[in-house]
Every structure is written in C-alpha cells, then in structure tokens.
Amino acid sequence: MPITDWPLDERPREKLLQRGAAALSDPELLAIFLRVGVTGMSAVDLARVLLIRFGSLNGLFAASRQDFGDVLGMGDAKYAQLQAVLEMARRALGEELQRGSALDSPTAVRNYLGLLLRNRPNEVFVALFLDSGHHLLATAELSHGTVNETRVYPRELAKKALAVNATAVIVAHNHPSGRTTPSTADITLTHQLRDGLNLLEIKLLDHFLVAGHQVISFAELGIFS
Template sequence: MAISDWPASERPREKLLDRGAAALSDAELLAIFLRTGVAGQSAVDLSRQLLSDYGSLAALLSADRRRFVATHGLGTAKFAQLQAVLEMARRHAGERFRERDVLSDPQATRDYLALHMADSEHEVFACLFLDNRNRVIAFEPMFRGTIDAAAVYPREVVKAALRHNAAALILAHNHPSGLAEPSQADRDITHRLVDALKLVDIRVLDHLVIAKQGTTSLAERGLM
C-alpha cells in the first residue's frame, strides 16, 4: 500500500508536522528524506530495509560514497542531498555552539566534536581554539593519519594558536577503531603540547578522544 493511502496520522510527513520530528522512528525520518520508495516497496518499507542492511541509521549516514550509491533505492543524487543535509547540521550546530562558554556545557563540546570527527575513517588530530572567555574562535583539523608522538608537531599547534590569537584550546582526536580509551601515546602528546603552549601563555583545557561509541576526557581522567 502506498503511503498516500495510509491514515493521515500514520504518514511520516503528517506525523512530523503534527507531533514533531522527535516522535518519528529512524525509518520514518529516513522515509521523509528518501521521499519515494522503489517498485514493491514504499519509502518506509525501503527505509526499514536499508536500516536492516546497514545495521543502524548512523552507519547508513556515514557510509562511503561507493557503497551508498551502489545501494538499490539510493544513488548519486541521494548521496549529494545527504551530504548537504549533514553539512547543514554541522554548520547549524557550530553556529549555536560558538555563542557560549564551552566550559558551561561540556556535553555540547563533546557533541560538536563528535559531529565533526566520530565518523572519520582516518585518525584526525584537531584543535578547538578559544578566546579569553572560552568561546570558540575556530575548529581546525591539524594532522591526519596515524596519530602518535612523532606525527603531531607542537610547533604547528603553537603557530596555529598564535595565528588565531587564542587564549586557550581543547585538543581532540578520533579513534576510528571505535574505542575512546586514551593510549600512552595520547597522554604523551598531551603533555608535550601542554608544555609547548604554556611557553606562550596559552592554556590547554582538555584533550578529548572521540569514537563512535563515546568520548573520553583526559582532564576528567586526571591525565592532564
């Protein structure tokens, strides 16, 4: 049965307008994005099939381009639309996040960094540069690849902090493996950067390890 033949209260779009987006299931939200189904499947049926095939909504949204466009019912146009939606979400979150003291809402900081880093297939080391009121000046990925003590150059972080006229910063890097457990290399990098930035009177407030399963704060662990 086509979605247009369903009772109005059960149609995803009408349900969203009446009750809000939070009331919809993952399949219903995805169906609104897809707009149409395929032969023999409504948009909701197709969405349920996709979620089953990929394992979760997060896995579908972070799928690489090759797999996504090869999936029946998706394709290049849908991939482009999805990337635009995700980027708008990141920018929206960034605009709201930049207006506040990051220390006033630690979870918002974690969410912001996870939005930018959790789904990366490669290790990325980034800095969140802050002003003297702990408001965000800029978020900047600094290094890519395997992150270890030899791959992160304190002088480059110092140069970037001075360029942004930062008073403080938060370090962050992701673990594509999915485990947000700090390694000895993570602790060593943190101490080197704290010492280097202290020489130019710039504070390091935290170092966050970002993974799909969660985020770990070295400051909260007492590892700073």
C-alpha cells in the same frame, strides 16, 4: 502499501508535524529525507534497508559515494543531499559554540566533535581554537593518520593558535577501532601539548577521544591533573 495509504497519524511527515521530530524512529526520520521509495518499497521500507546496510544513521552519514550509490534508488543527488544535511548540522553546532562559551555547552562540544570525527576510517586529530570567553574562533584538522595512529606536533598547534589569537584550545582525535581507552601515547601527547601551549600563555582546556558513539573527556578522566 505506499505511505499515502497509511492512516494520517502514522505517516512520518504528519507524525512529525503533530508530535515533533523526537517522536519519530530512525527509519521514519530517514523516510522524510528520502521522500519516496522504490518499486515494491515505501520510503520507510527503503530507509530500513539503508540502516541495515550501513548499520546506523552514523554509518549512513559516513558511507562513501560509491557504497551509497550501490543501494537501489540511491544516486549522486541523494548522496549530495545527505552530505548537505550533515554539513548543516556541523555548522549549526559550530555556530552554537561561537555564540556561547564552550565550557557552558559541554554537550554541544561533544556533539560537534562527534560529527567531525565519528566513523572516519583513519585517525584524525582536530583542534578547536577559542577566545578569552571560550567562544569558538576556528576549527582545524591538524593531522590525518593510519587506522590506529596519527602524528601531531606541538609547534604546529601553537602556530595555528597564535594565528587566530586563541587564548584556549580544545583538541580531539578519534579511534576508528572503537577503543575507548586513551593510549599511553595519547596521554603523553596531551601533556606535551599542554606544556607547549602554557609557554605561550594559551590554556589547553581538554582533549577528547571519539570512539564509536562515545566522546570521552581526558579532563574528566583526571589525565590533566
């Protein structure tokens, strides 16, 4: 049955307008993005197919252009729209960090890093450079590694921090395996980065690990003590 034949209060778009976006399920939200289904499937049915195929919304956002296009009814136009939605979300969170202190917005920091690093196939190491009020100045990807390793050099981090006149830094990397425990190498690197930045009177505020749906703070784990 096409969505136009559904009761008004069950149609995703009308439901969103009446009750807010939080009231919708993942398939319903995705159906609004898709707008139309394909022969034999409503937009909600097609949304369910996509979520089953890629496992979750995060999996869908991380899908390659080819894998996305392999689904009936999907193509370059929809892929471009999906990537644009994801990039707008990243930029909106980045603007939030520019306006307010990162220390006052821990949820925004976690969400921003999750969007940057979740579902990346290889380890990626990023840095957030902050001013004296802990507002975001710049974000940089410092290293791309293998499935389970990436190399980061303290000198490179310090060079980029000085280039943007940062007084504080937050770093983060992902574990594509989903392993939520920092490795010995992760902890050693954190101490090296902290000590190297301290020499320049730049403070390393935290190191985050993005693993699956979790964003883990090294500071909260006591690794900085």
